Every structure is written in C-alpha cells, then in structure tokens.
Amino acid sequence: MTPQIRVLKTILEIQTRIGELGTEISRDYQEKDLVLIGILKGSIFFLTDLSHQIRAPLAIEFMRLSSYDGEIASSGVVQIISDITQTIENKDVLIVEDIIDTGRTAHFLIEYLKTKKPTSIKICSLLYKPSRNIIPVHIHYLGFEIPDVFVVGYGMDYRGRYRNLPFIGTLAGVSRDKSV
Numbered sequence: 001m002t003p004q005i006r007v008l009k010t011i012l013e014i015q016t017r018i019g020e021l022g023t024e025i026s027r028d029y030q031e032k033d034l035v036l037i038g039i040l041k042g043s044i045f046f047l048t049d050l051s052h053q054i055r056a057p058l059a060i061e062f063m064r065l066s067s068y069d070g071e072i073a074s075s076g077v078v079q080i081i082s083d084i085t086q087t088i089e090n091k092d093v094l095i096v097e098d099i100i101d102t103g104r105t106a107h108f109l110i111e112y113l114k115t116k117k118p119t120s121i122k123i124c125s126l127l128y129k130p131s132r133n134i135i136p137v138h139i140h141y142l143g144f145e146i147p148d149v150f151v152v153g154y155g156m157d158y159r160g161r162y163r164n165l166p167f168i169g170t171l172a173g174v175s176r177d178k179s180v
C-alpha cells in the first residue's frame with residue numbers, strides 16, 4: 001500500500017524562506033571565512049539551494065553521521081561515518097541540517113567540531129520540532145518550526161525513500177525511524 005503523503009511546505013514556501021535565510025547569512029558572514037558543513041544525506045537539497053542564496057565567499061564540506069537509539073529510547077548515540085576533509089581551524093563554521101528533533105545530533109556535532117578549533121560554530125536548520133527536543137541547542141538560522149509529525153521530502157527520508165520529493169510532506173501512520 002502506498003502511504004499517504006500530505007504537503008506541509010510547498011517548494012515555493014521553502015525557497016522563499018531560504019531566500020530570507022540567505023540574506024541574513026550573507027550579511028553576518030561578509031568579513032568571515034565561512035565553511036558550510038552539510039550533514040548527509042538529509043541536507044543535500046537545502047545546502048544546495050541555501051548556498052545559491054549566500055553572497056559571501058564560502059567553502060563546502062560534508063559529514064555523514066549515523067544515530068542509533070539504544071535499548072532505552074533516551075540513550076541515542078551518534079557516530080561519524082565520514083568526516084570533513086579540510087581544516088576548519090580559524091574558520092567560521094555553519095552546520096547545515098535538515099531537521100533538529102531531539103537535538104542529540106546537533107549537540108554532538110558542536111562538541112566534536114569545537115575540538116577542531118574553528119573561530120565560530122553556528123547552526124542552520126531547515127526544520128525544528130520543539131515538542132521532541134531533549135537537548136536544547138541554539139539554532140541561529142531556522143527555516144520553520146513544525147509540530148511532532150514525521151516529515152519526508154526535500155532531502156528527508158523514511159527508510160531511504162522520498163528524499164527526491166520537491167516539497168516537505170508528512171507521512172501518515174509512520175512509526176519513528178532514526179535514519180540520518
């Protein structure tokens with residue numbers, strides 16, 4: 001049976017918001033040495049479209065992470081599958097995420113990247129689910145707050161599928177699945 005997908009944010013709404021975020025980021029990073037770190041795979045379309053809207057010199061790096069829920073739901077552990085390949089020492093890092101849910105991934109990333117001695121680390125996330133947050137993280141640039149629904153599309157998946165949908169949709173009747 002094909003699951004029912006409802007549109008939560010249209011591509012027009014997404015692009016409009018990304019334009020606004022791009023303007024803010026361009027202004028804030030004019031005199032900086034910006035490195036966007038995209039978290040694979042969910043952030044690929046967001047990072048692509050966002051970078052087109054930034055009028056400031058920048059470099060792009062990627063990390064791939066995996067997060068597993070332990071036996072007890074609250075013991076999520078994040079692992080690095082693939083790391084950045086260039087130094088970020090004395091650079092201004094902007095982590096680009098698809099969605100911040102419990103906050104574990106973002107918290108882990110900040111603590112990990114701090115050890116590489118960048119000048120600054122900020123977070124830009126397309127989505128945030130406040131109702132699910134466990135570890136509070138400051139999201140400096142946020143696309144949209146959303147309710148506690150499972151979303152797919154525009155890079156985000158359910159069991160590896162739906163990343164290609166050109167909108168953000170909600171998947172009805174889905175039990176939570178931690179794929180990053």
Ligand code: IMP
Nearest residue numbers: 100101102103104105150151156179180
């Ligand atoms: P956190 O560590 O709980 O904040 O989880 C963040 C990661 O979980 C995101 O980067 C997503 O990859 C994944 N995730 C959380 N909620 C959703 C969702 O509703 N749809 C798809 N992926 C999600």
Ligand code: MG
Nearest residue numbers: 039042098180
């Ligand atoms: Mg992710």
